[in-house]
Amino acid sequence: xxxxxxxxxxxxxxxxxxxxxxxxxxxxxxxxxxxxxxxxxxxxxxxxxxxxxxxxxxxxxxxxxxxxxxxxxxxxxxxxxxxxxxxxxxxxxxxxxxxxxxxxxxxxxxxxxxxxxxxx
Numbered sequence: 001x002x003x004x005x006x007x008x009x010x011x012x013x014x015x016x017x018x019x020x021x022x023x024x025x026x027x028x029x030x031x032x033x034x035x036x037x038x039x040x041x042x043x044x045x046x047x048x049x050x051x052x053x054x055x056x057x058x059x060x061x062x063x064x065x066x067x068x069x070x071x072x073x074x075x076x077x078x079x080x081x082x083x084x085x086x087x088x089x090x091x092x093x094x095x096x097x098x099x100x101x102x103x104x105x106x107x108x109x110x111x112x113x114x115x116x117x118x119x120x
Contacts, residue, residue, distance in 0.1 A: 043104055046077045047111035051102045055115055064119045079104055094119050
């Protein structure tokens with residue numbers, strides 16, 4: 001009587017190992033993409049906070065901003081942020097349109113905020 005063979009052949013083990021390694025590599029790549037996305041979202045959220053802070057400065061200043069372009073740097077959240085502001089008159093002489101762009105990291109998309117400021 002021949003005893004029944006049990007277990008896996010070497011070829012079956014190699015195929016199973018290859019499938020497992022492909023799945024593990026896909027998970028590692030997914031984790032890398034997730035980390036980059038989380039860092040980009042963190043930078044974007046902090047950039048929005050910086051833009052809103054600059055907007056509050058413009059809105060609460062008793063003197064309206066001058067028409068034209070202006071830029072500068074501000075420190076917030078342990079980072080240096082570059083901002084640029086464009087002020088344009090609107091059809092209503094009592095209002096100014098302010099376009100604010102905040103850029104924090106090279107390669108990241110800038111935060112853009114547009115709002116209207118009352119001329120007093």
